[in-house]
Amino acid sequence: xxxxxxxxxxxxxxxxxxxxxxxxxxxxxxxxxxxxxxxxxxxxxxxxxxxxxxxxxxxxxxxxxxxxxxxxxxxxxxxxxxxxxxxxxxxxxxxxxxxxxxxxxxxxxxxxxxxxxxxxxxxxxxxxxxxxxxxxxxxxxxxxxxxxxxxxxxxxxxxxxx
Numbered sequence: 204x205x206x207x208x209x210x211x212x213x214x215x216x217x218x219x220x221x222x223x224x225x226x227x228x229x230x231x232x233x234x235x236x237x238x239x240x241x242x243x244x245x246x247x248x249x250x251x252x253x254x255x256x257x258x259x260x261x262x263x264x265x266x267x268x269x270x271x272x273x274x275x276x277x278x279x280x281x282x283x284x285x286x287x288x289x290x291x292x293x294x295x296x297x298x299x300x301x302x303x304x305x306x307x308x309x310x311x312x313x314x315x316x317x318x319x320x321x322x323x324x325x326x327x328x329x330x331x332x333x334x335x336x337x338x339x340x341x342x343x344x345x346x347x348x349x350x351x352x353x354x355x356x357x358x359x360x361x362x363x364x365x
């Protein structure tokens with residue numbers, strides 16, 4: 204039996220996370236969609252604790268229901284923000300992989316200006332300052348990096364000797 208996969212999207216607003224997930228046809232749990240569902244406003248940041256608690260609860264349910272793939276669409280900027288998903292992967296014997304959108308902030312700002320829901324540039328700058336690229340040491344089995352040219356490169360965890 205194949206292990207379930209948790210795919211964690213990582214990147215600034217406007218980097219292409221949601222578009223990528225849609226093109227890959229991943230089943231997605233999105234923090235923005237949960238904000239929209241709960242508050243009728245995808246931009247409402249006042250209930251983040253509840254949004255992410257619900258997102259993790261839905262992920263646990265999908266893992267319990269043996270869904271093969273679940274993609275988490277949120278910025279996931281820091282090791283601390285990503286750690287709960289790695290822990291859930293360990294608890295449910297799921298592979299956890301990261302897809303990191305290594306897109307310069309200036310590109311994200313340009314794309315952001317053309318979106319329906321615009322993130323203020325000062326907020327995007329603050330987020331860019333917090334962004335830390337994912338590492339294998341965090342517990343990911345695979346890290347895929349997508350750059351501004353849409354080039355993709357993947358690093359996989361080297362299995363430890365038996």
